[in-house]
Amino acid sequence: MGLFSAISEWSNGRYEKRVSKMQEKGLCPDCGGKGIHTLPHEHLYSSTFHCPGCSGSGLFEDWMK
Numbered sequence: 001m002g003l004f005s006a007i008s009e010w011s012n013g014r015y016e017k018r019v020s021k022m023q024e025k026g027l028c029p030d031c032g033g034k035g036i037h038t039l040p041h042e043h044l045y046s047s048t049f050h051c052p053g054c055s056g057s058g059l060f061e062d063w064m065k
């Protein structure tokens with residue numbers, strides 16, 4: 001096993017953990033239930049956009065679709 005596959009296995013495990021945690025709460029794992037994403041480095045204009053994972057609802061149900 002190379003270093004890269006070790007890292008990708010580690011991050012896959014982390015992601016799955018996060019997903020199952022958010023599933024318990026019924027919230028979208030991508031946006032944490034907010035339904036939007038914000039880009040912190042943008043200051044000049046509104047940089048929030050609807051979460052593509054849940055279509056802006058913030059629900060785990062919609063994220064699963």
Ligand SMILES: [Zn+2]
Pocket residue numbers: 028029030031032033034035036051052053054055056057058059063
């Ligand atoms: Zn979302």
